[in-house]
Amino acid sequence: MPKLTVINYHYIAESLEQSYGNCLLVDEFEVQLKYLRDNFKIISANQLTELGESNYCLLTFDDSLKDHFNNVLPLFRKYGLNGFFSIITNTLEGRKINPTHKVHILFKNLAAKEFAGLINKSLKENFSHDYRKYLIDDKEKLDKRYVWDDSLTANIKYMLAVMPFEMKEMILDNLFKECHINESEIFDKYYLNEDEIKALIAYKNDIGSHGHNHLRLSKLTKEDQGFEIKESKRILEEKFSIKISGFSYPFGDYNQQTIEILRQAGYKFGISTIPKVNEGIENVYQIYRIDNKTFFKDKL
Ligand SMILES: [Zn+2]
Numbered sequence: 336m337p338k339l340t341v342i343n344y345h346y347i348a349e350s351l352e353q354s355y356g357n358c359l360l361v362d363e364f365e366v367q368l369k370y371l372r373d374n375f376k377i378i379s380a381n382q383l384t385e386l387g388e389s390n391y392c393l394l395t396f397d398d399s400l401k402d403h404f405n406n407v408l409p410l411f412r413k414y415g416l417n418g419f420f421s422i423i424t425n426t427l428e429g430r431k432i433n434p435t436h437k438v439h440i441l442f443k444n445l446a447a448k449e450f451a452g453l454i455n456k457s458l459k460e461n462f463s464h465d466y467r468k469y470l471i472d473d474k475e476k477l478d479k480r481y482v483w484d485d486s487l488t489a490n491i492k493y494m495l496a497v498m499p500f501e502m503k504e505m506i507l508d509n510l511f512k513e514c515h516i517n518e519s520e521i522f523d524k525y526y527l528n529e530d531e532i533k534a535l536i537a538y539k540n541d542i543g544s545h546g547h548n549h550l551r552l553s554k555l556t557k558e559d560q561g562f563e564i565k566e567s568k569r570i571l572e573e574k575f576s577i578k579i580s581g582f583s584y585p586f587g588d589y590n591q592q593t594i595e596i597l598r599q600a601g602y603k604f605g606i607s608t609i610p611k612v613n614e615g616i617e618n619v620y621q622i623y624r625i626d627n628k629t630f631f632k633d634k635l
Pocket residue numbers: 397398545549585586
């Protein structure tokens with residue numbers, strides 16, 4: 336039975352100053368690549384269906400980040416490796432930064448205490464009712480899954496994740512204004528553009544979808560899920576003249592309906608964030624994947 340370890344990466348930067356949140360430095364990434372190359376057979380996503388008896392590894396990169404062109408591609412070329420890059424297609428259509436990433440950018444600009452204070456202020460000023468349950472404090476960590484964060488930081492992330500989308504968008508826009516952050520300037524430095532995605536494709540990397548708007552799919556209606564899944568596929572296939580067969584679930588969130596829609600839309604596999612090694616592939620729409628930080632915690 337093939338053994339497949341799928342590892343997930345997000346920000347990979349030259350220095351901490353140049354990056355956001357949970358970032359891995361290029362030097363650390365290179366050490367990890369050497370370790371993986373020595374211990375696994377590193378494959379591309381389109382080989383998933385033809386695995387033999389070996390110990391495989393697939394490297395995945397979510398969120399359409401510019402880091403992946405600037406810092407991953409050069410090392411892939413150096414070592415002759417490739418991976419799976421999942422794209423948020425909305426970033427190819429407009430120049431709006433995704434709310435998830437606005438949160439990362441605000442964390443870089445604000446201390447957690449300040450950040451929580453501004454959210455609470457914006458809630459009180461703009462939402463006359465139904466806002467109280469979203470007010471943030473650090474009394475207890477509301478979601479234990481934010482293992483790397485202190486309780487105030489975890490609660491900021493949690494509240495922004497559970498509040499209604501419109502509320503979240505409005506609050507984040509307010510905070511960007513309040514902090515004098517120039518969205519379009521950051522946009523260009525932040526996301527992959529079409530030429531950079533073409534360069535990734537030219538070096539035999541696989542491109543997949545990470546949804547059109549990077550939403551929690553299980554929280555959407557069937558129609559809205561369908562849009563996220565099909566529209567992103569359509570855009571990628573049209574823009575890059577390639578076949579899209581892989582989907583990486585935003586936030587690792589999906590339900591049975593998601594899988595049904597993926598299958599109907601012609602996707603061949605879906606990558607989760609269930610942190611396990613795949614012993615064979617039981618369900619192609621639920622491929623297990625481990626975050627690099629977790630995977631390397633006791634290794635290097
Ligand atoms: Zn994501």
